[in-house]
Amino acid sequence: MFTRTTHHFATALVVAALAAPGCGKPKGETTPPDATPPADNGPPVAAKPTRVYQDPPPPTEPRDVQFPDLQKITTKNGLEIYVVENHEVPLITAQLVIKAGTMDNEQLAEMTASMLGEGTKTRAKAKIDQEIEFVGGSLGAGAGIHDTSVFSQVLKRDIKLALTLMADEVMNPAFPADALTKLKDKAKTGLKAMKSNSDVLADHLFQMAAYPVGHPYGRPIPSEAQIDAVTVDAVKKFHDTFYRSNNAYLILSGDITVPEAEKLGNEVFGKWKPIEGNAPINPLNGFKSYKHPPKLIVHLVNRPGSAQSDIRVGNLALARKNPEWIKLDLASDILGGGSTGRLFLDVREEKGLTYGIYTKMEPGVAPGTWRIWTKTKTATTGEMLKAIFGHIKKMRDEDVTAKEFEDVTREAIGSFPLSIETADQVAGRVRTILTYGLPNDYYKTYRDEVRKAQLADMKTMSRKFMNDVPVVVVVGRADKTEQQIKDALPDATIVHYDTDLNCIEKDTTFCAANKADLAAAPATAPAPAPAPAK
Template structure:
């Protein structure tokens, strides 16, 4: 038997005449988007249903606006999300899990400053069961004292671990820097706050906040949309309230300011987090800004990534992106680096921001970013779950499936001159604020010497 010698990737990529040329990118495959049937129940629940019969499943997304009415609500809401599926008036948590298992289903609950989200899936033939379980927990969750106590203990342990993580510390510092004391910054309660939450508080918050009016339920899968909406009306018709779900008020736009040096004693890494105002999806220049962001730092082949990872080796990853917030949007720039190169990484970050202003993207850079944007959009919508999540987010923002259908055309129409103009508007280094988290005794002198850090 002959033995094939191992060849390295470099050897495979070369011939006697030189490197093998990369094949050109083929045309982007269009992802056909289904029609979305929409109906508002008499209870105020907005229902979206779309047929995507790629697999015999159905994806469910429920979004309930859940803005806290007080700082204490953040801790109570976190306990509520952990205990919503632990029992109802007729079923305990085991019975709920067993009923979902009969249809290959699952439900999960999460909460943040904007919303309570229930996500789930099941065999398409089990949609009735999935909706019945959802209705049961929405209308008759008991939040038993022992279940609340058990989940509260687990939650305290998870929070203690999460709050010690460098990325969490950096995120919280950035949120405070750009949004002050606005409720959007209350992403994670303190363990001490959770420890005092009672089952009675959880039941009270559930009664006043988990309501259908203003909420959105999205179903995507191997379903008939009209039949699915009728099933929702049957199952969830009893979920009612005179109240309207509470939307989070818009936070203030971040203002240009010095970066804040946040001391984390003993840290061997630093977190750089910069932010500035951006454009919402409603803005006609949103696609242009998205492409400018990709050229700067939005994907692996971006300028910033090439600089601080591929050329300098300062980091494993650097990323920038447009983050939608109530009533607006922000541009976020983030990377983690070793302490001894913190100042150098910050210098290169500012350099790349300035280069976006001074040296407009080339046609090749724009085309690469455009191909990535259109291709990644197609991939994200090519499955039931991705489409369901996107439709829900767009609906909450007052947009629909037509906005998605028009995205490739809008991205394709953006010119180099338009990207250069928007880079001048949004990537000026002095437009940013943010934080540098690390051991100030190690990084402070060099970082402050760059200026613009306090």
């Protein structure tokens, strides 16, 4: 992601927790009668005081907070503008979102977004940077999976300047060839860093293994040849295809009114040309069903220099707009939502197998993924896998406790107001609504939906979306971990990869056959409705 930021408007909250040590032996405690008195060898050594932790203060009732109203207007050329008013401070966050991302073309989406900041037909890069710096604002652009955004944050008095610069970048980019060459060199350097990062390898291979071949959410790591193949003409074509007024929307959050937003939209973006005829088709439409593995497979990446094993265990789950998302999110947090999750308390605190272990839900327009994320010493890889599978089984087979359920729902309800305090946070929530097709009142009713969840739902969600035959990825020393994996998961098939994530089985047909097995598996993951056109 390319970002030019001169000043950030942010606040930091620091919370300190103090624990008071114990004050020695409890009053009235005496030596048992049958204990042998110590020899008189000098002054007695005081016993190590017992640590006593103060009880936290009792929880208060969640404060009343409402997600602001989402107001929409549309300009004559089809640009949708969403306005979220907050007049507490004279600050406005603007996000111009183009409905094209890396799922449409990974290299072109990223290069096009990065090239926007390299100058336009009317302003050199230095001029754009100077203008936004002068008003103490920020301006940047970046491509995500589903869309690309140009974003800015400025004081209210400077919003027209910010929008003018944004409009100039998306409507009149210069796309200088020398800038593209530098970006490609930077991308190839980043590619080497990716392949040397065990976390990146584990996450990337997990997505590849979970999704069908060619799926936009599970593509292989790009090659240097793919990066070198990007040309200025290809970037221009991608821009001309997708960067159109009726294939975009603008979010304005902060000290602005609807009439002000409508006036600015028509003045600044009025000459932006719309797509004529049919819009580009969403590439997710090519995938009508999703399948879980029919057998347990461990995808093992041999990384000889690793001092530990990176582990991912999980599976395809549900699309972000699925009404069961909130319930699964609560169940996932009980298992691994943080330092109070079962995995953390047992696998880290009791067993000492890792510094951190957590669960993660990856959203998508199509079904996203649910996974457990952790690292462990090479020598404890097998023990870690046994512990993870044991916790998945427990979530599937037993009800959670009343306290676990009460704690996780209280946390979700109580922390929500902190996530919508600033204009930037609210703009991000609005973008989530629009990206994944959530109801406009999703965040207005969020806490009510959390309250509707029942304790029994946690077991139901676990059985439905935490598979007992998950996708397993291990990145580490194959020579030290393979036998551990076989001992911990005797029914598993191990598939080997190099650090380019190429299958390296001696039988070159094995990986293709494995993919065929996956394609033949029953469709147990929920299939989404066909995605809309762009």
